[in-house]
Amino acid sequence: MxxxxxxxxxxxxxxxxxxxxxxxxxxxxxxxxxxxxxxxxLSKTYTVQEGELIFRTDNGPHRFFxxxxxxxxxxxDLIQDDWIQVRRQTRQYIAGTFLDYPINPSQVIRALGWKMIFKAGWDYLKAVVTYQWLRRPVKNFYEYAISQFGRTLAMFNMINYTEKIWGISTTDLHVDWAKQRITGLNFGSLLKNVVTKWFSSSSSVKVKSLTDVFYYPRHGxxxxxxxxxxxxxxxxxxxxxxxxxxxxxxxxxxxxxxxxxxxxxxxxxxxxxxxxxxxxxxxxxxxxxxxxxxxxxxxxxxRYRSQIHLFVTLNKPSITPDQWIYFPEQKIPFARVSEMRNFSADMSPPGKTSWFIEFFCDETDPVYAMSKQELFALALPSIEACGFFTAADVRETYLFRGQKDYPIYxxxxxxxxxxxxxxxxxxxxxxxxxxxxxxxxxxxxxxxxxxxxxxxxxxxxxxxxxxxxxxxxxxxxxxxxxxxxx
Known part of the structure; x- marks a missing residue:
């Protein structure tokens, strides 16, 4: 220099x-x-070579829109033909069932049953009265989520996962976080999105309410x-x-x-x-x-929230069709996984796949200090219980530690x-x-x-x-x- x-x-x-x-x-x-x-x-791509096989992973996959x-x-201009379009598939895994992410109301009906649906509808009506008609001020993330979905759906789909990510109560999260990440996303917009998908038509530029298509570099x-x-x-x-x-x-x-x-x-x-x-x-x-x-x-x-990542290469051609799967339940130790070949086939060798597993934590948490063997042992029971893969399918594991990845609002x-x-x-x-x-x-x-x-x-x-x-x-x-x- x-x-x-x-x-x-x-x-x-x-x-x-x-x-x-x-x-x-x-x-x-x-x-x-x-x-x-x-x-x-935060947008690096790591390349690991196992013999003649090359696997790639981002340190947290980033779709572009x-x-x-x-x-x-x-x-x-930078990457030319390596700038590819990908159709998004993202789901969440709750109580042994795959559900769309963001949530699909028709799936909620099947997952919760009509009794809970009536409760969810009643809660949503109460939220409309409380926060729209009576104009009660919204002071934090918890209240904002309830104002948009009602308590039943907010707890089912949003509050539990948010608390898992941040490690604090959603009553301690600023309303700005909700406004930034979920403004315009509510019970009504989800219903509208379902209907829009039924009647959508092609054009040179589509404004997607939930971004069904994104761009991604071929090699990460x-x-x-x-x-x-x-x-x-x-x-x-x-x-x-x-x-x-x-x-x-x-x-x-x-x-x-x-x-x-x-x-x-x-x-x-x-x-x-x-x-x-x-x-x-x-x-x-x-x-x-x-x-x-x-x-x-x-x-x-x-304050910031950190992450620790486990990258697992596998002797399987595929696990799911999803780019991401979210795991809101606290009993599952990780919060999100990504199957890199579903972003681009060039991220894994032919006939093989990989999983990028994300744990959200503070740097003072015991999980942050774990070795890759300890972290894999922590994750494996949930992975096997959900039927994704077994220890016998694993080729190798790699550990990446992040620091101060997310500002806490x-x-x-x-x-x-x-x-x-x-x-x-x-x-x-x-x-x-x-x-x-x-x-x-x-x-x-x-x-x-x-x-x-x-x-x-x-x-x-x-x-x-x-x-x-x-x-x-x-x-x-x-x-x-x-x-x-x-």
């Missing part, structure tokens, strides 16, 4: 890589720094970011992996310099602009001088985040982006858009509103899925 750059980008996840790509198109100078040993952030047509072109999500890296290196840009910031100096209004550590060596770099997507709570502790105590305390109160997050952002926004040459950088649970397309807007702000000399990205008040899984023209 040189000692000075016009722009330094810290973090080579989707947001940072998109910023780098957009700056390179304008032939702007920058250096890119990544703590891990490869680019991709967006309302921004530019993002589709952005990715198609990480292919996008590997393609960016390859193009940047070919054009002479500096990319340093296994490198992390240890100090960020400022004068109160501008970022001045950054200390980077790599293999025990410290290098100081100066810059005109800093684009960063590292965790917001970590970033403020690197500042020199440090922020005021009240800002540091607010950052300390912002607890009931106090808003005030704490506002205090930290108020301080961060005083720096005129700082652009903080991405899910970790903004403490904002957004999708991959939002991270790409944040990076692109940060780059354009630098290129054009005017600030785009990065905070507005991913702030639309509607269900996040709505989007456009255009038909490829090539």
């Amino acid at each position: 040189k000692d000075r750059y016009q722009t330094i980008i810290i973090g080579a996840g989707p947001a940072g890589m998109a910023a780098a790509m957009e700056l390179s198109k304008a032939k702007k100078e920058f250096g890119l720094v990544e703590k891990a040993d490869r680019v991709g952030g 967006s309302k921004n047509p530019y993002l589709y072109r952005f990715i198609e 999500t990480g292919e996008i970011y590997q393609a960016i890296e390859k193009r940047l290196r070919a054009n002479g840009y500096d990319i340093a992996v296994n490198t992390q910031p240890t100090k960020i100096r400022h004068d109160g209004k501008h970022i001045l310099s950054i200390d980077l550590e790599s293999q025990g060596q410290i290098q100081t770099l100066t810059c005109e602009n800093l684009v960063e997507s590292i965790h917001l709570t970590d970033f403020v502790t690197l500042l020199d001088p440090l922020p005021p105590p009240e800002v540091l305390e607010a950052a300390r109160r912002l 607890d009931t106090h997050y808003e005030e704490n985040l506002a205090r930290v952002k108020e301080y961060m926004d005083r720096f005129e040459n700082l652009y903080y982006i991405g899910r970790p950088g903004r403490f904002k649970y957004t999708n991959q397309d939002h991270s790409l858009e944040m990076g692109i807007l940060a780059a354009r702000s630098i290129i054009e000399g005017r600030r785009y509103d990065i905070e507005a990205v991913g702030s639309e008040k509607e269900y996040f899984e709505q989007g456009q899925v255009p038909v490829k023209t090539s």
Whole structure:
């Protein structure tokens, strides 16, 4: 790395890589720094080789959908024919039965029986009266879910799984989480979606209420970011992996310099602009001088949820047709699984398949410290009881530990985040982006858009509103899925 750059980008996840790509198109100078040993952030793809067989997995599969047509072109330009369309199939497994995800009312009738359906209908009517007619204010996720579905359906389909993911009561989750993830998704919209599927017709662009079709890179999500890296290196840009910031100096209004550590060596770099997507709570502790105590305390109160992943390669051609299966019940230790070949046949060798198993946890939880053998022993009884596969089908297991994967929107997050952002926004040459950088649970397309807007702000000399990205008040899984023209 040189000692000075016009722009330094810290973090080579989707947001940072998109910023780098957009700056390179304008032939702007920058250096890119990544703590891990490869680019991709939360959208990496791992490749494992077993003899002559190659298996691939994302570190959490990411289907792609967006309302921004530019993002589709952005990715198609990078990976061309490897940008494939996939028809979504996602289900949940409850009480020994597969149900659609999101829930299908006709399946609920069969699963619950008419007695429970009448109870669910009565609960929904009570919710309509309470929250729509009487206008009782909604204070948290729990109340929001009940206001949209009624208590019976909310408990059956949403509250239990949400508490399993976050490890806290839904009464302690901010209503923003519900508004971001399930606004517009309610009992009525589910019924409408069923009817729409019956009468849908083809067109060049369909707005799918629950996104039945998505795009995916043929060799995994990480292919996008590997393609960016390859193009940047070919054009002479500096990319340093296994490198992390240890100090960020400022004068109160501008970022001045950054200390980077790599293999025990410290290098100081100066810059005109800093684009960063590292965790917001970590970033403020690197500042020199440090922020005021009240800002540091607010950052300390912002919490994340982590994950531990078990990747299992199998001597089976297929397990299910699903990309994802959700497991809301607490008695099953994992929350979600993905069969990678159902995203793309190239993710597994012919005649073989794999499962990517996700456990949500805090880093202080015993499960987070488990070895792959211990984690597999924890998961296997549920896997066999559900009839998915047996120990005899397993080729190999691999363990991947995430850190601070998901920002937790607890009931106090808003005030704490506002205090930290108020301080961060005083720096005129700082652009903080991405899910970790903004403490904002957004999708991959939002991270790409944040990076692109940060780059354009630098290129054009005017600030785009990065905070507005991913702030639309509607269900996040709505989007456009255009038909490829090539």
